[in-house]
Amino acid sequence: MSTIDKQLLKKLLLTVEKPSRYTGGEFNTPDVTKPHRASFCFCFPDIYEIGMSNLGIQILYDVINNDPDFVAERCYAPWVDFGDKLKENEIPLFSLETKTPLKEFDVVGFSVQFELLYTNVLYMLELAKIPFYAKDRDESYPIIIAGGPCAVNPEPFKEFFDLIVIGEGEEADIAVLKAVADGKEKGLSKKEILKKCMEIEGVYVPSLFKSGDKVVKAVVDDFENSPFPLRPLVPNLNIVHDRVVMELYRGCASGCRFCQAGFYYRPIREKSASRIANLAKSAIDATGYEELSLCSLSTGDYSYLRELIDDLKDITSKKHVNLSLPSLRLNSFDSDIAQNSRRSSLTFAPEAGTQRLRNVINKNITDKDIDNIGKAFDAGYQSVKLYFMMGLPSETDADLDGIVLICERLKNMYYSVKRQRPLTISVSCSVFIPKPCTPFQWAAQISIDEMMRKQEYLKNKLRAVKGVKFSWHGAESSKLEAALARGGSELNEVILTAYKSGSKFDGWTEFFNWENWLAAFEKCGIDVNDYSRNFNLDEELPWDFIDTGIPKTYFKNEYLKAIDGLPTANCRNGCNRCGAAKLGRCTIL
């Protein structure tokens, strides 16, 4: 394997922002030079600080490196300054650990977490001097694969990949590496290897796929005993989630109708409190982190939360480790749990301003639950962050007024007792984006004009409530996200066109260029607004060939219930028969 000229690299690093993004050598880096049958390079199409914070990658990196037969390295998207330097100096994009060009790995795997990262995949391929389209890559190139939440609808980017892992990667990635290693040793062609890979659960090979076939999502069977890094990497610079992160469970029992992760990661599988505590202890010991956070889709719903917090108290107090609990659900909020978390600000996501709309989206939070925040005020909190969505199906201005009412109600509660400091409320609003594998996959997204109008409306109303800060999320980028989420294979060309005319880092407001995207859509003869329409309940959807365990009929029924304003109970009250259990048992039952 060839590596990069180290002296030249050092000189280039002197000229870029945060050079330690590119140096590697993190504490706990495994031995990636051991003899191996096949090599893998994880590519994360966003910067180091974000990629290093991704728990999924950490788990998979650990799984592969723990296998005696395989090694895995990492590569994060270089920030534009370094990307330009690499191009100027004709240095191919390389791995962090051994500075090996991506082209020389057996498998290069992209983690696609977010639709607005699609152009960055192309950015990294180009920097690595790898042709964009799978069909243009001969035997000399690695097998390029993708995985991550966006694989729920891989059609918009499938032409860039040889293989896409749908669902959870822990077992599928290893199986793919085995097939690649076997193939390499037997001298099989790429096509023959890919054919073998098609037998692996969760593997989709776009070039060999026959219409009418199904791909069943990969699911980790025994989540309790599934691998988790005991020695997580310690980053070289401050990253977004610079702490030990523990995954409590996968899937979600709430069934919020807009939430893709909540359905996609079903069946619901919980880890036991004692196992999590043990894992947390070893991760804290091995990293020296000063903070521990519990992460799951709705952490407060975890069956053994109290037990776990008790177990962790011991560890965290001995080692002076802060325990932080992100975004608790309002109705599972409990003041003494809040007290164990030394955060200064509380985060809640009611998502909608009125009970009516919360029933529509199935966010099972009542006004009474919101009153629960009062307990947190009494526990000493004086700052609340509230998350809402705008443009939800059936939303009217009365629902936006409801957001204002919630703020007023919180204020009244806070000031009903004499307090030393003023209350600050920050309201953050995103735009509803219909996503595949949710009951709202058919729903319309409001127009950009309507987004702007609603934003103005709410901003003006909230201005009247003192102490409330209002922030909100881009309209145009939400429009694009909806298109990339619900589109089909026709979008491959659009994405490439947009990239070639300069789009990258689309998730970064300073880089997002709507005009450029509009031009790309137009050039390909596609109307971007076509993806925001109400999809017909009977039309064929690009992701229909994927079996997530939950059949279309279930989503349809949920959608119809939404229209009637009927909620569906949390699975913890009894199975709703979504179907996911056919891929593995829901352990909460």
Next chain:
Amino acid sequence: MILLKFEKAEGFCFISHVDTLRHFQRIFRRADISVEYSKGFNPHMLIYFSSPLPLGLASKAEYVCVATDMKAEEFLKRYNDNCPDGLKGVSAANVDKNPNLQANVAACRYIFAKKLQKKNSYSVTYEKKGETVTETIDDRIYSMGEYDAVLASVTLRPDRFALSCSDNCITEIVKTNQYLKIGDKLVDVDEYYGL
């Protein structure tokens, strides 16, 4: 208290001082080395570094003084078992009080990858508050050979010196020693503290 001598090598020369500090806090936590904290509203670990390196400069002789009552030998072993490769510990000694190396180090020795040119006088040019400044630096050069030089600490950056008589860039320079001024003699920190 412990005085630790460590290296900042390989990619770690690109890690800023703030991030280096964070690394040290985590190394001590991993190593179970209990370090005293400051009193007050925002307690922080009591650790004192020699002068921070400019970004890109590697060093074989960095120092940090740590408020702990552990024995030096035990400390060094635990430290090395828990540090990233780029921050290896070289030696450690017990000291009575913080030697305040940041203020007391007078000069440092550097080695250069490319040959230094002999001149009658050396001057550096750099930007300061938007203006170009040129200064003679002869009084800040203690000694120099073909590939090494002892330069005043803090007041003369080795990369600027290097530009005055070679085309070494900062990544081609390595700091090798730090000196205290005792009387009119330079004494190596290692020698003075028995490291």
